[in-house]
Amino acid sequence: MQLFFTSFTNSCLDSSFFFILLSLFFSSFFILIPFLQWWQHHRNKDKRLPPGSMGWPYFGETLMLYTQNPNSFFSKRQKRYGDIFKTHILGCPCVMISNPEAARTVLVTQAHLFKPTYPPSKEKMIGPEALFFQQGVYHSMLKKLVQASFLPSTIKNSVSHVDQIVQKLLPTWTNRTINTLQEMKKYAFEVAANSAFGEIKELEMEKIRELYGCLEKGYNSYPLHLPGTSYWKAMKARKVLNEIIRKIIERRKERRNYGEGLLGILLRGRGDDDERRYQLSDSQVADNLIGVIFAAHDTTASVLTWILKYLHDNLNLLESLTKEQQQIQNKLAKESRGLSWEDTRQMPFTSRVK
Numbered sequence: 001m002q003l004f005f006t007s008f009t010n011s012c013l014d015s016s017f018f019f020i021l022l023s024l025f026f027s028s029f030f031i032l033i034p035f036l037q038w039w040q041h042h043r044n045k046d047k048r049l050p051p052g053s054m055g056w057p058y059f060g061e062t063l064m065l066y067t068q069n070p071n072s073f074f075s076k077r078q079k080r081y082g083d084i085f086k087t088h089i090l091g092c093p094c095v096m097i098s099n100p101e102a103a104r105t106v107l108v109t110q111a112h113l114f115k116p117t118y119p120p121s122k123e124k125m126i127g128p129e130a131l132f133f134q135q136g137v138y139h140s141m142l143k144k145l146v147q148a149s150f151l152p153s154t155i156k157n158s159v160s161h162v163d164q165i166v167q168k169l170l171p172t173w174t175n176r177t178i179n180t181l182q183e184m185k186k187y188a189f190e191v192a193a194n195s196a197f198g199e200i201k202e203l204e205m206e207k208i209r210e211l212y213g214c215l216e217k218g219y220n221s222y223p224l225h226l227p228g229t230s231y232w233k234a235m236k237a238r239k240v241l242n243e244i245i246r247k248i249i250e251r252r253k254e255r256r257n258y259g260e261g262l263l264g265i266l267l268r269g270r271g272d273d274d275e276r277r278y279q280l281s282d283s284q285v286a287d288n289l290i291g292v293i294f295a296a297h298d299t300t301a302s303v304l305t306w307i308l309k310y311l312h313d314n315l316n317l318l319e320s321l322t323k324e325q326q327q328i329q330n331k332l333a334k335e336s337r338g339l340s341w342e343d344t345r346q347m348p349f350t351s352r353v354k
């Protein structure tokens with residue numbers, strides 16, 4: 001009985017104590033949040049930040065972004081605050097810009113005032129040793145190697161392969177409505193992957209395609225590293241991609257033939273005209289291969305989509321472009337051959353459509 005009484009009193013005390021604690025916690029939270037927001041607002045005012053909301057302390061506006069369509073998240077704020085606004089996403093205070101002048105300021109005229117940084121979750125997924133996340137000597141060395149893989153002398157040899165990619169993709173568009181961006185993404189991925197790896201087994205490429213798709217899905221998802229989430233699946237896919245790339249590297253090293261593409265250049269550690277040689281580890285090579293595919297994929301696909309939209313809206317341009325392309329097509333048919341580098345140099349009108 002005594003025992004029961006004690007435990008009863010204790011449990012009463014426990015629950016009222018717990019209740020008091022809970023109330024205190026919530027009330028302090030409600031007092032604390034407006035205070036922190038006020039403090040943040042005043043602190044930001046001093047730094048002359050653009051209008052916008054930094055959201056909740058610590059979480060910022062991350063949850064809001066991930067619980068609604070990202071397009072409406074950004075367009076709502078653009079309508080409310082203008083083309084330049086501040087927000088706080090994935091642990092990073094940021095300023096969103098959506099006009100050409102601001103982009104020019106950041107990327108060209110005042111580029112020296114900015115340093116590229118990425119949320120840690122994104123960096124981990126692409127590969128921390130990729131050139132985007134680096135500065136200094138390692139960055140310059142990688143930049144040189146990546147640039148070497150896109151010199152005319154290097155990409156000259158991939159014209160027929162790119163032509164084959166297009167020839168394979170075009171028939172899949174007949175008799176159906178397509179999502180232009182999705183199709184441009186398919187195309188851009190094939191070209192980027194070919195530039196990155198050079199020639200590899202089709203089975204391997206299929207696996208890379210599938211894993212990359214998973215990686216891309218997770219890249220834009222909430223970075224919650226729990227089994228079953230898109231982020232978790234993407235990190236898993238990234239690990240498998242590393243294994244596949246490691247095997248390809250091993251094979252090329254065994255054959256003493258580093259092969260084509262950016263992979264060949266990274267393994268050799270120098271471009272065609274380079275005197276110096278850099279020794280990169282397998283993980284450095286893998287991070288940079290995935291990084292370059294990532295850099296080339298969405299950007300190119302979206303530019304191509306906009307080009308198609310503008311051509312669609314400007315029929316006179318589309319007509320002139322079609323005429324130039326048809327002339328080349330006729331020439332190829334007459335000479336029974338595929339597209340060559342020299343043909344791509346004979347497209348004065350097409351090369352200005354960009």
Ligand code: HEM
Pocket residue numbers: 107111116131132143146150292295296297299300303
């Ligand atoms: C039209 C398509 C593209 C657009 C709009 C675009 C845009 C950008 C932008 C805005 C940056 C950041 C520049 C900076 O921080 O100063 C960048 C960096 C980069 N892009 Fe692109 N890009 C495109 C295509 C490509 C392609 C096809 C590749 C393939 C190699 C590529 C590789 C890179 C690399 C390696 C970097 C990092 C450069 C560095 O850290 O120094 N991009 N790109």
